[in-house]
Amino acid sequence: MSVIILIELNGSEVSASSRAAITAASELSDSVDALVLTRDASNSSSVSQLSGINSVKMIVDDSLDNVNVEVASKLIADVMSDYDYLVAGSSTFSKNILPRVGALLDVQPISDVCEIKSNNTFVRPLYAGNVMATVESSDETIVMTVRSTAFEHSGDGGSASVETISASMPSSSSEFVSLQESESERPELTTAERIVSGGRGLGSKENFVLIEQLADKMDAAVGASRAAVDAGFISNDYQVGQTGKVVAPKLYLAVGISGAIQHLAGMKDSQVIVVINNDPDAPMSRMADLVWQVDLFDALNELNAYQV
Ligand SMILES: Cc1cc2nc3c(=O)[nH]c(=O)nc-3n(C[C@H](O)[C@H](O)[C@H](O)COP(=O)(O)OP(=O)(O)OC[C@H]3O[C@@H](n4cnc5c(N)ncnc54)[C@H](O)[C@@H]3O)c2cc1C
Structure with missing residues (x-):
């Protein structure tokens, strides 16, 4: 073969x-x-x-x-x-x-x-x-x-x-114009050992900064649900799920994400899943090793204020 x-x-x-x-x-x-x-x-x-x-x-x-x-x-x-x-x-x-x-x-x-x-x-x-x-x-x-x-x-x-290998370049009806890459000092999403991921529950792009702050504190990559991406909180490079990236970190912290099957498809192989959500029935909680049932803003403010 x-x-x-x-x-x-x-x-x-x-x-x-x-x-x-x-x-x-x-x-x-x-x-x-x-x-x-x-x-x-x-x-x-x-x-x-x-x-x-x-x-x-x-x-x-x-x-x-x-x-x-x-x-x-x-x-x-x-x-x-x-x-x-x-x-x-x-x-x-x-x-x-x-x-x-x-x-x-x-x-x-x-x-x-x-x-x-x-x-x-x-x-x-x-x-x-x-x-x-x-x-x-x-x-x-x-x-x-x-x-x-x-x-x-x-x-x-x-x-x-x-x-x-010597090859003559084939013709093409399209040509490269430009590439816009998002630059980040954070670990790359698909290979990161820790991911802090935010969903629609964050409510706005301004609030999503709380996710980025916590990720920096934990030396983690940032992830997002499609709802967060579609709402413009963050670019779609960060989407986890069926139509986003597939990840399997040691720790996946899901904040304000309900756990739709399309999201779970991208992160269910994570080793430890921690959920922050105020809905006890969120499907994400069924996958979780640890659920913190709380208002996510209280949780993020507390975690971001924590001195390591
Ligand atoms: C073909 C197809 C492909 C898709 N691909 C993907 C994909 O790749 N990735 C993906 O993520 N989705 C994908 N989706 C979309 C998916 O079905 C869901 O719509 C999406 O994942 C929902 O995102 P969410 O969990 O952030 O939002 P929601 O489902 O709205 O959940 C928000 C959560 O935040 C919680 N919350 C709200 N406020 C607070 C608060 N103050 N404190 C604590 N918790 C709070 C709520 O209890 C809720 O559980 C796809 C859908 C389709 C049809």
């Missing part, structure tokens, strides 16, 4: 979800290659040092500075003539590219794989994680994303060979 991982780089750093993809791919084959689309050939060094990678295939071109998904999909589809599997970590990056690769190869991508049963049978969530479906693929080439919370993150320590 020949397997290639699509590597997502943040600058020159390999993303946590790509590291999870390596672990998943190693269950499919003893020999796993990595594919990197980049403008900067020196990025190969962080990838070649990954544990579990046999060979790094690089496509280097100035136009790959900000990956145009149409171009990327065509390049990847060409590379797949040598491989049986394309594996990527589940992230905004791969969600944008892998369905396009699937369409070009005329195969059905399998998303959010949580368990690999055999070389063509996988477990993945359905209905916001309420059902875990076992799916069998009959495609010759398997294109799949894996949940980064379901697989260990491969570390460094490897010394893979690096090969630059």
Whole structure:
């Protein structure tokens, strides 16, 4: 079985979800290659040092500075003539590219794989994680994303060979214009050990600052429910849930969040769940290890005033 991982780089750093993809791919084959689309050939060094990678295939071109998904999909589809599997970590990056690769190869991508049963049978969530479906693929080439919370993150320590693939850049009907990234000193949401997450109960963007203050105090990432995002309390980069980020921190503190199934789908694997809510019947409380049934403003003011 020949397997290639699509590597997502943040600058020159390999993303946590790509590291999870390596672990998943190693269950499919003893020999796993990595594919990197980049403008900067020196990025190969962080990838070649990954544990579990046999060979790094690089496509280097100035136009790959900000990956145009149409171009990327065509390049990847060409590379797949040598491989049986394309594996990527589940992230905004791969969600944008892998369905396009699937369409070009005329195969059905399998998303959010949580368990690999055999070389063509996988477990993945359905209905916001309420059902875990076992799916069998009959495609010759398997294109799949894996949940980064379901697989260990491969570390460094490897010394893979690096090969630059010469490829002519395909034409595209779209072009990159600009990228607006939210900048934060806080831990990254999907890999944070602690998350303080706020919901509609906060009532306003001004009040949501209380969540950010507590997160800073706890060296935690900030999360939010979709209702908080839709109300404009915070940008949608911070949304946790079915249509947001999937997280599994050691501690998830949910403040003013009711616990709709779509929210639970994104955080139910957290190790310890603490809920601050004044409604004793909030569904979130059923998931919780600890419920503080109180007005959230009293709780946040008390916690923010607490001297560590
Ligand atoms: C297709 C689809 C996808 C979706 N994807 C997502 C997703 O990815 N993530 C997500 O979060 N949602 C998602 N949703 C929306 C989801 O169904 C809920 O509407 C949303 O999660 C509710 O957010 P909330 O808990 O903040 O708000 P609410 O349900 O309004 O809950 C607010 C909570 O705050 C409490 N509260 C209010 N005031 C106080 C106070 N002063 N003190 C203490 N507690 C207080 C209330 O008791 C209540 O429990 C999706 C919905 C659909 C249909």
